[in-house]
Amino acid sequence: MSQNITKKTMKNLNKTFHLYFEYNEFDSPDIKGSYENMDVSFLNKIAYARKTAGCAFKITSGYRSPAHNAKVGGVPSSSHTIGRACDIYAPTSRQKFLMLSALLDAGFNRIGVANNFIHVDDDPSKSEDVIWTY
Numbered sequence: 211m212s213q214n215i216t217k218k219t220m221k222n223l224n225k226t227f228h229l230y231f232e233y234n235e236f237d238s239p240d241i242k243g244s245y246e247n248m249d250v251s252f253l254n255k256i257a258y259a260r261k262t263a264g265c266a267f268k269i270t271s272g273y274r275s276p277a278h279n280a281k282v283g284g285v286p287s288s289s290h291t292i293g294r295a296c297d298i299y300a301p302t303s304r305q306k307f308l309m310l311s312a313l314l315d316a317g318f319n320r321i322g323v324a325n326n327f328i329h330v331d332d333d334p335s336k337s338e339d340v341i342w343t344y
């Protein structure tokens with residue numbers, strides 16, 4: 211069940227999240243405060259992975275409004291538009307290894323590996339147990 215961030219659901223966000231992230235890192239660049247569209251359980255898993263990986267998770271894309279998603283060439287069905295995906299800057303092979311290990315350990319099973327970032331989502335409408343490249 212998807213649960214967006216509201217005053218009511220905020221309490222379900224683990225303290226770990228606040229150790230490593232600011233809400234606005236997950237904003238769609240065109241809408242301030244749109245991090246509220248992120249799914250709480252997705253963010254808790256990202257925070258867990260960040261803690262396990264022990265390396266910085268620079269979020270290059272979190273929530274995307276449909277307009278911003280179209281602008282950056284995202285597919286219309288992008289998991290970013292439902293707040294259940296993020297891209298993490300990962301330019302080196304070491305960072306990719308640490309992040310992949312930690313994301314798998316956190317329970318993620320949908321991961322895209324690009325030249326300098328890793329996409330991860332837990333979109334329930336899509337295939338599980340897949341890793342792809344760009």
Ligand SMILES: [Zn+2]
Pocket residue numbers: 271290295296297329330
């Ligand atoms: Zn992505």
